[in-house]
Amino acid sequence: MSAGGKKQLSQTQAAWLLLTPFLLTYALFLVYPFLRGFWISLHDWNLLAVAFNPDAKEYVGLRNYERVMWGRNIAWGLFAAPLWQGTGLVGLVLSVALVLAGRLSRFNAIALGVISALLVLLPGFHPGEEGRWYDRRFWPTVGNTLVFVGLAVPGVTLSALVLAAAMNRETRAMGILRTLFFLSQVLSVTVVTLIWQIMFSPRQGLIANITETFGGTPINWLTDEQFAMAAIVIATIWWSLGIAMILFLAGLQDISKDIYEAAALDNAKGVKAFWYVTLPNLQRTITLVVVLQIILHFQVFGQSHLMTQGGPNDTTQVLVRYIYQTGFRDSELGRASAMAVFLFLIMGCFSIIQFIVGREK
Amino acid sequence: MKHVLLIAAAAATFTTGALAQEVTLGRFFGACEDAGTDTTTSTGEACIIQSIINAADAELDGIDIKTLPTDWGNYYDQIKAAYAGGTPPDVHVMHRHRVPEFAGLGALAEISGDLESVGIDPGDWSPAALDAVSFNGGVYGVPMDFHANLWHINMDIMDEAGLVEDGKPVLPSSPEELLAQAQQVKDATGKDYLAADFAQFPIGVRLVLALMWQQNGNIFTEDGTATIDTEAGRNAVTAITQLFDAGLANPQLNYADSQQAFLNGEAAILVNGTWVVDFYTAEAAKEEVALDTYYVADFPTLFDTGATWADSHIWAIPSTLEGETKMAALKVLAFINDHNIDWARTGHMAVRTSVVESDAYKSLPHRDEYTGTAAIAKDTPPSERYGAIQDVLNRELQAIWLTDKPVEDALSDAELEVQDLLDR
Numbered sequence: 001m002s003a004g005g006k007k008q009l010s011q012t013q014a015a016w017l018l019l020t021p022f023l024l025t026y027a028l029f030l031v032y033p034f035l036r037g038f039w040i041s042l043h044d045w046n047l048l049a050v051a052f053n054p055d056a057k058e059y060v061g062l063r064n065y066e067r068v069m070w071g072r073n074i075a076w077g078l079f080a081a082p083l084w085q086g087t088g089l090v091g092l093v094l095s096v097a098l099v100l101a102g103r104l105s106r107f108n109a110i111a112l113g114v115i116s117a118l119l120v121l122l123p124g125f126h127p128g129e130e131g132r133w134y135d136r137r138f139w140p141t142v143g144n145t146l147v148f149v150g151l152a153v154p155g156v157t158l159s160a161l162v163l164a165a166a167m168n169r170e171t172r173a174m175g176i177l178r179t180l181f182f183l184s185q186v187l188s189v190t191v192v193t194l195i196w197q198i199m200f201s202p203r204q205g206l207i208a209n210i211t212e213t214f215g216g217t218p219i220n221w222l223t224d225e226q227f228a229m230a231a232i233v234i235a236t237i238w239w240s241l242g243i244a245m246i247l248f249l250a251g252l253q254d255i256s257k258d259i260y261e262a263a264a265l266d267n268a269k270g271v272k273a274f275w276y277v278t279l280p281n282l283q284r285t286i287t288l289v290v291v292l293q294i295i296l297h298f299q300v301f302g303q304s305h306l307m308t309q310g311g312p313n314d315t316t317q318v319l320v321r322y323i324y325q326t327g328f329r330d331s332e333l334g335r336a337s338a339m340a341v342f343l344f345l346i347m348g349c350f351s352i353i354q355f356i357v358g359r360e361k
Numbered sequence: 362m363k364h365v366l367l368i369a370a371a372a373a374t375f376t377t378g379a380l381a382q383e384v385t386l387g388r389f390f391g392a393c394e395d396a397g398t399d400t401t402t403s404t405g406e407a408c409i410i411q412s413i414i415n416a417a418d419a420e421l422d423g424i425d426i427k428t429l430p431t432d433w434g435n436y437y438d439q440i441k442a443a444y445a446g447g448t449p450p451d452v453h454v455m456h457r458h459r460v461p462e463f464a465g466l467g468a469l470a471e472i473s474g475d476l477e478s479v480g481i482d483p484g485d486w487s488p489a490a491l492d493a494v495s496f497n498g499g500v501y502g503v504p505m506d507f508h509a510n511l512w513h514i515n516m517d518i519m520d521e522a523g524l525v526e527d528g529k530p531v532l533p534s535s536p537e538e539l540l541a542q543a544q545q546v547k548d549a550t551g552k553d554y555l556a557a558d559f560a561q562f563p564i565g566v567r568l569v570l571a572l573m574w575q576q577n578g579n580i581f582t583e584d585g586t587a588t589i590d591t592e593a594g595r596n597a598v599t600a601i602t603q604l605f606d607a608g609l610a611n612p613q614l615n616y617a618d619s620q621q622a623f624l625n626g627e628a629a630i631l632v633n634g635t636w637v638v639d640f641y642t643a644e645a646a647k648e649e650v651a652l653d654t655y656y657v658a659d660f661p662t663l664f665d666t667g668a669t670w671a672d673s674h675i676w677a678i679p680s681t682l683e684g685e686t687k688m689a690a691l692k693v694l695a696f697i698n699d700h701n702i703d704w705a706r707t708g709h710m711a712v713r714t715s716v717v718e719s720d721a722y723k724s725l726p727h728r729d730e731y732t733g734t735a736a737i738a739k740d741t742p743p744s745e746r747y748g749a750i751q752d753v754l755n756r757e758l759q760a761i762w763l764t765d766k767p768v769e770d771a772l773s774d775a776e777l778e779v780q781d782l783l784d785r
Contacts, residue, residue, distance in 0.1 A: 046466075047442075047445045047464070048441060048462075048468060049466050050445075051444055051445040051446075051447070052444075052466055052467045052468060052680075054465070132777075136774075136777075136778065202613070202616050202618070203524070203622075204622060207604060219561075220613040222560075222615075223560040223613045223615065223763055224763070225763065299743055306434075307560065309434075309615070310756075311560075311756065311763070312560070312759050312760065312763040312764055313756065313759060313760035313763065313764045313766060314756055315764075325440070325749075325752075327443060328438035328441055329437065329438055329748050329749060330748075330749050331441065332785075335405060339606040350579055
């Protein structure tokens with residue numbers, strides 16, 4: 001009965017065998033849909049029409065990408081967007097200068113250089129005479145998404161860091177507070193946006209009531225161009241604080257008490273200790289949190305869709321919402337997929353950055 | 362004994378399982394818990410339609426109706442995704458303006474041959490109602506109503522401002538009069554003249570559309586040329602923005618807030634649809650609601666010809682439905698058609714001639730105050746891109762009143778974008 005059962009798997013074979021379930025699931029639910037999405041982006045593909053007649057699609061090559069990202073008579077100039085391009089130039093000069101002065105590691109110098117070069121290059125494109133973008137909403141939407149990420153990521157990181165530092169104590173009250181602060185994270189986006197829509201309401205909201213108590217006129221948060229983006233950022237920070245805070249707490253508890261004791265002997269306590277001991281030791285956690293948040297917040301959808309419907313005047317229109325509208329409201333699946341591939345590339349870049357940073361040291 | 366019971370139970374499950382035909386139903390109008398099965402006493406769109414559905418579920422033998430959870434904001438996206446995934450609801454509500462898109466792609470069943478078999482008499486539908494469900498010579502649904510923009514009026518405020526004559530509100534007949542009367546209300550009462558959702562759903566768009574139609578203009582022509590950046594467009598927009606500029610209306614209220622402002626007695630007029638007439642009637646009767654004397658008026662004519670935005674709710678079934686399920690779905694359509702009078706209680710206009718001519722219909726609250734609406738009902742030319750076009754207009758118009766974008770820029774941007782959509 002047991003004859004022939006002696007043969008053992010080599011380590012590699014065993015590894016493959018154990019990896020198979022994961023690889024299959026990964027291929028089926030991530031790799032295949034992604035490749036198919038890319039394939040759809042090369043077609044003129046109407047969601048409903050193709051559902052009823054599979055032949056209703058047409059191969060158009062990269063035309064969807066052109067229609068989304070390019071325009072007629074697009075020109076490039078160094079002074080098309082002086083502010084951004086100026087910042088980029090300063091960044092370029094700075095990165096070269098800092099490398100020459102030996103003040104910047106090679107990796108950081110390359111990162112700063114690449115970002116600065118992109119800042120000089122990308123905003124320089126603009127429609128020339130008689131020219132126009134084919135899709136006039138795409139780049140502004142990308143810009144809005146960047147603004148959202150640019151506000152939400154530092155917002156979440158800083159507030160989570162401060163909260164974690166304040167609650168890094170072994171008392172019962174702190175345990176309860178930690179749970180409370182984490183609680184918002186478990187809510188779904190619909191509940192979060194509902195809560196904040198009521199909070200922001202100029203007629204019945206808590207914020208309006210407080211402003212009125214102090215004699216101010218309530219702000220129309222969600223319909224005012226100045227405040228709409230701020231409103232969805234605030235709701236997002238409140239919502240996604242929890243995970244970042246837990247990561248920071250874990251990082252904080254990894255820092256040895258001995259270091260603090262040694263620092264205290266050197267008269268570094270409180271804020272000083274936080275600055276000279278806590279922060280440097282938390283660097284890797286901070287990088288992890290920042291990159292995770294960047295990838296997460298590029299995919300913002302619910303807050304914008306449910307709280308402001310992308311308005312007013314498109315100021316809170318974000319990329320995923322535009323993809324959703326193009327795919328489902330307008331039925332243009334090919335075009336929507338092209339935008340989705342673009343979003344994938346952006347997030348892919350940040351994943352690579354995380355990978356490189358994670359391997360350093 | 363135990364065996365006998367088990368077999369009996371199994372048999373019972375089997376037979377009821379075989380008899381009860383499940384019909385899934387998709388609708389918007391909002392949620393109503395505990396709607397009951399009494400179709401004659403419920404109030405508001407959500408509860409009236411749900412009571413009709415509950416009654417159909419209870420009264421139709423062997424049909425079990427399951428109402429799917431759907432939300433108005435994403436309704437068409439959900440329905441489309443369901444069609445694309447091959448699992449559309451067996452029966453669903455939709456608007457007349459979506460028929461070209463859905464029927465054009467073969468999603469909807471053509472049911473002209475099936476109507477009589479379940480007792481629906483299309484001859485009883487008014488010609489406009491038949492038109493609402495017709496596409497390329499076929500019938501693609503059962504009409505349920507005509508709905509349109511109305512002026513909902515707080516008569517106490519109008520009275521205080523001296524704008525009531527013979528028990529009727531005095532309404533403007535030109536943009537200049539609109540401004541003068543609005544100022545009159547402000548001076549006499551300190552309150553806003555007009556409120557509407559200018560910040561969320563496209564109610565403001567429908568207002569501007571009506572004012573363009575009143576000048577015999579439109580946002581695009583039948584042959585697909587966008588005509589928004591025009592004299593008519595500018596006149597229509599400035600007729601409204603003059604109120605904002607003079608501080609006689611607040612553009613920053615969304616749907617719920619503008620409605621609340623009207624019910625709180627903070628504005629003399631609310632521009633909203635037929636769907637809230639019974640709800641406001643009920644609210645006005647309440648002691649704690651500031652609105653007391655409620656009146657409904659046809660959308661006034663500020664330019665040459667009368668016009669107000671209008672649409673129809675219709676019920677359709679997917680083209681893929683067959684056999685028993687299709688029969689059951691058709692019976693549900695017939696049941697809804699039979700309860701046209703109950704649905705009209707919302708404030709919507711009925712589609713069946715026999716209902717429109719009935720005393721029960723004529724004696725509905727406020728019904729006699731907006732009899733002119735049916736004649737001035739209008740909508741944009743049919744387009745497969747209706748939803749996207751509405752969104753462009755809503756965005757650009759909101760940019761005018763919420764972010765002070767110059768009217769010329771907004772209208773020319775809107776025209777370019779709508780032209781892009783029409784050309785795609």
